Amino acid sequence: MKPQILTGTHFINGDEACAEGAIAAGCRFFGGYPITPATEVAEHISVRLPHVGGVFIQMEDEIAAMTSILGAAWTGIKTMTATSGPGFSLMMETVGLAIVTETPCVVVNVQRGGPSTGLPTHGAQADMMQVRWGSHGDYEIIALAPSSPQEMFDLTIIAFNLSETYRTPVFIMSDEIVGHMSEKVVIPEASKIKTLSRPKPTGRKDKFKLYKPGPNGVAPMPAIGDGYNVHVTGLTHNEKGYPVMSVDTQKEMMHRLLGKIRNNLDDIIMTEEYLLDDAEFVIVSYGVSARTSYTAVEEARAMGIKAGLLRLITVWPFPDDKIRELAKRVKGFVTVEINMGQIAREVERCAAPTPAYLAGHPGGSIIPPDDVLKILKEAF
Amino acid sequence: MKNRPEIQPTHPLEDLVRMDRIPHIWCSGCGTGSIFSSCLTAIKQTGIPYNKFSMVSGIGCSGRGAGYINIDSFHTTHGRAIPFATGIKMAKPELNVIVFSGDGDLFAIGGNHFIHAARRNMDITVICVNNLTYGMTGGQVAATTPHRAKSSTTTAGNPETPFNLPLLAYASGATYVARWTMLHARDLADSIEEAIRHKGFSFIEALSPCPVNFGRRNKEKSLDTLKKYYEKTIIRNGANPAEADIDFNKGVILGKFLQISKPTHDEMYKKMYGQSKPNEELKTS
Amino acid sequence: MKYWRVPLDSEDVQVIRGTVCILKDRCKGCGYCIEYCPRKNLEFSKEFNAKGYHPPAVKNEDCLNCHYCELLCPEFAIFTVEAPI
Numbered sequence: 001m002k003p004q005i006l007t008g009t010h011f012i013n014g015d016e017a018c019a020e021g022a023i024a025a026g027c028r029f030f031g032g033y034p035i036t037p038a039t040e041v042a043e044h045i046s047v048r049l050p051h052v053g054g055v056f057i058q059m060e061d062e063i064a065a066m067t068s069i070l071g072a073a074w075t076g077i078k079t080m081t082a083t084s085g086p087g088f089s090l091m092m093e094t095v096g097l098a099i100v101t102e103t104p105c106v107v108v109n110v111q112r113g114g115p116s117t118g119l120p121t122h123g124a125q126a127d128m129m130q131v132r133w134g135s136h137g138d139y140e141i142i143a144l145a146p147s148s149p150q151e152m153f154d155l156t157i158i159a160f161n162l163s164e165t166y167r168t169p170v171f172i173m174s175d176e177i178v179g180h181m182s183e184k185v186v187i188p189e190a191s192k193i194k195t196l197s198r199p200k201p202t203g204r205k206d207k208f209k210l211y212k213p214g215p216n217g218v219a220p221m222p223a224i225g226d227g228y229n230v231h232v233t234g235l236t237h238n239e240k241g242y243p244v245m246s247v248d249t250q251k252e253m254m255h256r257l258l259g260k261i262r263n264n265l266d267d268i269i270m271t272e273e274y275l276l277d278d279a280e281f282v283i284v285s286y287g288v289s290a291r292t293s294y295t296a297v298e299e300a301r302a303m304g305i306k307a308g309l310l311r312l313i314t315v316w317p318f319p320d321d322k323i324r325e326l327a328k329r330v331k332g333f334v335t336v337e338i339n340m341g342q343i344a345r346e347v348e349r350c351a352a353p354t355p356a357y358l359a360g361h362p363g364g365s366i367i368p369p370d371d372v373l374k375i376l377k378e379a380f
Numbered sequence: 381m382k383n384r385p386e387i388q389p390t391h392p393l394e395d396l397v398r399m400d401r402i403p404h405i406w407c408s409g410c411g412t413g414s415i416f417s418s419c420l421t422a423i424k425q426t427g428i429p430y431n432k433f434s435m436v437s438g439i440g441c442s443g444r445g446a447g448y449i450n451i452d453s454f455h456t457t458h459g460r461a462i463p464f465a466t467g468i469k470m471a472k473p474e475l476n477v478i479v480f481s482g483d484g485d486l487f488a489i490g491g492n493h494f495i496h497a498a499r500r501n502m503d504i505t506v507i508c509v510n511n512l513t514y515g516m517t518g519g520q521v522a523a524t525t526p527h528r529a530k531s532s533t534t535t536a537g538n539p540e541t542p543f544n545l546p547l548l549a550y551a552s553g554a555t556y557v558a559r560w561t562m563l564h565a566r567d568l569a570d571s572i573e574e575a576i577r578h579k580g581f582s583f584i585e586a587l588s589p590c591p592v593n594f595g596r597r598n599k600e601k602s603l604d605t606l607k608k609y610y611e612k613t614i615i616r617n618g619a620n621p622a623e624a625d626i627d628f629n630k631g632v633i634l635g636k637f638l639q640i641s642k643p644t645h646d647e648m649y650k651k652m653y654g655q656s657k658p659n660e661e662l663k664t665s
Numbered sequence: 666m667k668y669w670r671v672p673l674d675s676e677d678v679q680v681i682r683g684t685v686c687i688l689k690d691r692c693k694g695c696g697y698c699i700e701y702c703p704r705k706n707l708e709f710s711k712e713f714n715a716k717g718y719h720p721p722a723v724k725n726e727d728c729l730n731c732h733y734c735e736l737l738c739p740e741f742a743i744f745t746v747e748a749p750i
């Protein structure tokens with residue numbers, strides 16, 4: 001029988017590494033729908049889940065895939081789905097349901113060029129604002145951006161841990177390039193992998209309140225059949241979970257939903273710095289674009305430009321404070337991303353009045369380091 | 381007069397109802413409450429512990445059902461009750477999962493999910509409160525509104541043809557298909573009980589008056605609708621679902637159209653994937 | 666009860682009787698129980714309940730404890746219990 005965690009060194013692609021990360025994190029349900037370039041996540045996990053007592057189902061569309069993982073999550077298990085742009089658009093309404101019902105789950109978006117059917121087999125990073133604002137209403141989300149197959153594995157585990165800790169959907173915002181790139185992936189021993197699970201409620205069942213926040217602002221979560229007789233609704237609800245159509249209830253609920261993310265930024269936000277200590281120009285990047293940005297930084301340095309890299313591992317919530325802090329001592333920012341200016345807007349917002357520029361790309365390819373250098377030279 | 385409520389002060393279904401949420405939102409003369417009551421009676425009749433049940437609803441008047449039953453219950457998004465229920469059932473097959481929702485939710489916006497769950501023979505019980513309209517939003521034309529019937533978006537009458545729901549369920553692969561009206565409360569409760577016990581995808585259509593938003597536009601008070609249910613229906617078990625279109629002039633067929641035994645999705649998945657195959661190679665290794 | 670032919674064992678048969686319990690403030694006045702009680706045992710009362718509807722009242726204590734009103738009522742407002750004989 002296959003072990004649950006395939007400890008060892010592998011040569012696999014990002015999508016497969018993501019599926020292995022999910023298995024290692026304890027994911028036991030995957031509802032999917034085929035879509036390039038995310039299909040390999042579903043294919044791989046469909047083979048693996050039965051090995052570990054889990055369940056895979058290919059649903060009739062992405063709406064159903066996303067909805068099925070919420071239903072399964074309420075039985076007390078960890079669940080995931082994976083898709084790309086068009087499917088991600090279809091999932092958006094249900095993302096809102098996951099947020100408002102505080103249902104933990106992981107959603108992987110292996111981004112491709114858009115809009116619409118776009119470039120199915122070519123990468124992009126153009127859903128970065130969609131993941132932040134794509135569902136209706138106001139909310140906070142958590143999104144991570146892996147730069148390599150190894151990170152597809154590592155960040156998927158972290159995504160599960162965050163989603164279990166904060167009772168919220170967590171997004172892996174990958175892209176076709178990382179998803180389809182095969183590299184060395186080291187899977188550690190099971191004992192070295194840290195996994196977290198949602199706290200279960202204790203105490204009197206009749207007095208139980210489904211959304212009464214615990215110390216970190218998050219409520220413990222019972223599973224179906226535990227005897228708490230929960231009612232879960234997408235309507236605005238009180239702490240008990242009952243719908244109440246009032247301004248006060250809306251306010252209380254929104255403060256709880258936003259607060260559990262906004263008050264735990266230090267725990268959620270992960271960034272990586274490269275040659276930032278003496279940097280005068282900061283390249284901000286994430287995902288596959290961060291990989292070309294390293295080279296750009298090195299080439300800039302060789303030319304005498306003091307450049308450094310801030311790599312966003314957590315893209316949402318956005319590290320406002322980090323950018324603000326850097327803005328006080330550097331001369332400018334360049335955001336490198338495969339879109340025509342999404343995260344660049346955030347950088348600009350936080351950097352002002354320090355100038356911030358975009359090294360963007362309409363999609364379909366990585367951004368060559370030379371292009372970044374050119375913009376760096378032109379801008380400053 | 382006897383001092384009645386003192387004899388037994390609580391209604392026998394109160395242990396299954398979130399009494400702190402009563403009165404429910406359903407209008408006076410709406411049949412949804414009656415169908416809901418039949419559903420609770422059926423759950424009670426099975427004798428299965430309540431924590432072995434879960435109810436999922438979509439959006440709409442009947443979609444509020446999940447909010448009133450005192451078991452783990454889910455009020456999801458419009459049309460998505462069935463995939464949500466599918467997730468629950470796949471992850472915890474020992475649960476009896478009941479979808480309680482309306483015709484608009486299940487057959488217009490959620491139609492795709494219905495046919496696929498039926499095709500898979502997903503072992504869930506789907507109860508459709510069919511009031512022939514979108515009640516909650518004010519009585520717009522639905523996929524079940526009779527041809528020529530008036531609605532707020534077809535003021536001169538519905539130019540379209542409605543679904544025949546038992547036929548649709550049958551053709552999609554449902555293994556239990558029945559239709560009753562809210563007036564046939566006892567048959568409906570027994571049928572729901574049977575459907576809960578049935579292994580496989582079961583579908584029960586329950587006709588219901590919507591006096592406020594359908595009846596009003598079609599000159600039909602709720603008691604008039606019930607009169608039709610009483611006089612213009614024919615109970616014929618095993619009837620051909622192809623003849624089950626809703627036409628009160630010729631008579632509407634009620635009863636159990638079909639119950640067949642076939643492996644459920646869960647059974648097939650377990651059989652084919654449940655045991656790990658030791659030598660199965662992953663592409664990656 | 667009237668029979669067109671009196672059964673031979675009519676002396677031995679005990680007809681079950683029921684008592685109707687009405688939680689009148691839950692009623693929304695749809696009248697289903699009144700219209701469809703097989704014994705025509707119910708009628709609208711003159712009084713208003715807390716919601717402003719006329720709840721049903723028992724007309725002639727002729728309940729057979731069939732529970733039909735209980736099952737049909739959309740409001741959990743009426744139910745029957747077996748009456749002591």
Ligand code: SF4
Pocket residue numbers: 405406407409410411412441442511515516589590591592593594
């Ligand atoms: S609008 Fe129609 S379906 Fe909705 S509660 Fe009222 S009567 Fe029932």
